[in-house]
Amino acid sequence: PKVSLEYSELIEALPVDKVDGNFVRTVKNCIFSKSIPTPLKGPLRLAAVSKDAIEGILDLDMSVTQSDDFLHYVSGARLLPGSVPLAHRYGGHQVKMFFEGGLGGRWCDGGFTVVTPKGSDGRAVIRSSVREFLCSEAMHFLGVPTSRAASLIVSEEPVLRDQFYNGNVKTERGAVVLRLARSWFRIGSLEVLSQSGEIDLLRKLLNFVIGEHFPFITPHDPEKYLVFFSTVVNETAHLIAQWASVGFAHGVCNTDNFSLLSITIDYGPFGFMESYNPNFVPNTSDDEGRYSIGAQANVGLFNLEKLLVALSPVLTETQQKQARIILKGYGNIYQMRIHQIFKAKLGLLGDDEDDNYLITVLLRMMEDTESDFTMTFRELSEISAKRFLNRNFTQVELEMWALDDLSRHERFSDWLSNYLLRLKTGRSSSDWIKCFTDVNPRYVLRNWIAESAIRKAEKNDFSEVELLHHILSSPFVTQETAEEAGYAARPPQWARRLKVSCSS
Numbered sequence: 001p002k003v004s005l006e007y008s009e010l011i012e013a014l015p016v017d018k019v020d021g022n023f024v025r026t027v028k029n030c031i032f033s034k035s036i037p038t039p040l041k042g043p044l045r046l047a048a049v050s051k052d053a054i055e056g057i058l059d060l061d062m063s064v065t066q067s068d069d070f071l072h073y074v075s076g077a078r079l080l081p082g083s084v085p086l087a088h089r090y091g092g093h094q095v096k097m098f099f100e101g102g103l104g105g106r107w108c109d110g111g112f113t114v115v116t117p118k119g120s121d122g123r124a125v126i127r128s129s130v131r132e133f134l135c136s137e138a139m140h141f142l143g144v145p146t147s148r149a150a151s152l153i154v155s156e157e158p159v160l161r162d163q164f165y166n167g168n169v170k171t172e173r174g175a176v177v178l179r180l181a182r183s184w185f186r187i188g189s190l191e192v193l194s195q196s197g198e199i200d201l202l203r204k205l206l207n208f209v210i211g212e213h214f215p216f217i218t219p220h221d222p223e224k225y226l227v228f229f230s231t232v233v234n235e236t237a238h239l240i241a242q243w244a245s246v247g248f249a250h251g252v253c254n255t256d257n258f259s260l261l262s263i264t265i266d267y268g269p270f271g272f273m274e275s276y277n278p279n280f281v282p283n284t285s286d287d288e289g290r291y292s293i294g295a296q297a298n299v300g301l302f303n304l305e306k307l308l309v310a311l312s313p314v315l316t317e318t319q320q321k322q323a324r325i326i327l328k329g330y331g332n333i334y335q336m337r338i339h340q341i342f343k344a345k346l347g348l349l350g351d352d353e354d355d356n357y358l359i360t361v362l363l364r365m366m367e368d369t370e371s372d373f374t375m376t377f378r379e380l381s382e383i384s385a386k387r388f389l390n391r392n393f394t395q396v397e398l399e400m401w402a403l404d405d406l407s408r409h410e411r412f413s414d415w416l417s418n419y420l421l422r423l424k425t426g427r428s429s430s431d432w433i434k435c436f437t438d439v440n441p442r443y444v445l446r447n448w449i450a451e452s453a454i455r456k457a458e459k460n461d462f463s464e465v466e467l468l469h470h471i472l473s474s475p476f477v478t479q480e481t482a483e484e485a486g487y488a489a490r491p492p493q494w495a496r497r498l499k500v501s502c503s504s
């Protein structure tokens, strides 16, 4: 059951547009359009590959990736026998914005970009592809539900990009990531049908998604769409809490970038927070902080409201009322999950009424001292009890640079005493340190780390992409190569000036 669905079954189940061809148009009465990809121009080169995804998900032998066929299939130059390349029709809501019907998208199998938003060339470039490849794999190994990346192929094809939308057009090279997910259907997949009054098709797509991915919902249950909604609400709250737990912010949480399966998809201008800051924004053009890390839970709520609107035509009035009550519970689910996650990150066992206070004060101190999010938690979990009690952060063989920053806070001493006292609850003195390193990663894909790999990749040196891919596959384990590369060290000065843009 590794690949549960054949293309032919998918096409049989859901209608495909009668019109063929790659041009921007408004389509109706279909879920897909056939769309033959424009192949990337050669010479092509396999820049990176994920063994775990190739073997574990696609069930292929790694040697396959060394063949010309693989390069050609994945880059769109050749079609797999019996396959039909499809573009998926969906729309979407952006926070505080109006509905835009007929957005295009990158649709599955080869990650081929076919029908594209706003009539652009639909190409991805090396920069965004390296980021997506590395980040989706990293997220998977951090334990966050996500789409996967099986391979990264780069070409010599020139693609023009205005990276920061400031008129500085630069030639970059086209690239393609083979992305994998159990499903690419989004909230926007349902919205477009609901919005245009195609209710039979809406039902059909819902039944399909439920049948394929929500096996615990029975097809004849009269409450099935309500149960579906309730599941998506719960899972979305959990997903966004998991993002927060690793300091990840998704830069474009629109309804068209939100999976119905509550997995992370569409890695555009994402970012991992470095210094703790609830207003951290991964998208440089987002001046209003619409997608700041502290706002992600609310953006999730906004998107779920839109999902409810899209579902309304297939819900009875009573069910709509119930659905609104379910949606009201979203905030609580999120808060409860966040509380659990931060307790785990601090190694707190059992329950104590002051736990919330302990967590809040820590985050407050981190914000004031601009302590590094990832390393503060990591170092708290690594430091030995004795050194901890001695407040000896700088002189240990592993430099505790994040705690060193944090310890400058006036409340740190008091907080530490309370924390140490609380840590003893529920555990013996011998085991109380080691047990929580497996929830606090030592390595995340910081922007400066990705940038360094991208600069080399643009010069055809993929060694750092490979090294990072390897390191980020075990983010909880201290690794010599990673330490040598400084991936857990204080970020270099130049990292502060880095910007991340939306253009792909």
Ligand SMILES: *[C@@H]1O[C@H](CO)[C@@H](O)[C@H](O)[C@H]1NC(C)=O
Residues within 6 Å of the ligand: 231, 234, 235, 238
């Ligand atoms: C909500 O989602 C979480 C995470 O997937 C799961 O563990 C939990 O059982 C779900 N709760 C309900 C009520 O479905």
Ligand SMILES: *[C@@H]1O[C@H](CO)[C@@H](O)[C@H](O)[C@H]1NC(C)=O
Residues within 6 Å of the ligand: 251, 252, 268, 269, 283, 284, 285, 286, 287, 288, 289, 290, 502
């Ligand atoms: C980045 O933020 C700006 C402002 O909020 C928004 O208009 C833009 O769509 C965002 N970028 C993407 C790719 O969503």
Ligand SMILES: *[C@@H]1O[C@H](CO)[C@@H](O)[C@H](O)[C@H]1NC(C)=O
Residues within 6 Å of the ligand: 390, 392, 395, 396, 397
């Ligand atoms: C801090 O720890 C190191 C060993 O890791 C030790 O050599 C040093 O004396 C300690 N400093 C203080 C002030 O305790």
Ligand SMILES: CC(=O)N[C@H]1CO[C@H](CO)[C@@H](O)[C@@H]1O
Residues within 6 Å of the ligand: 092, 094, 106, 117, 252, 254, 256, 257, 266, 267, 268
């Ligand atoms: C990576 C990706 O597909 N992102 C999409 C998210 O949504 C915006 C529009 O709201 C699209 O422009 C992006 O292409």
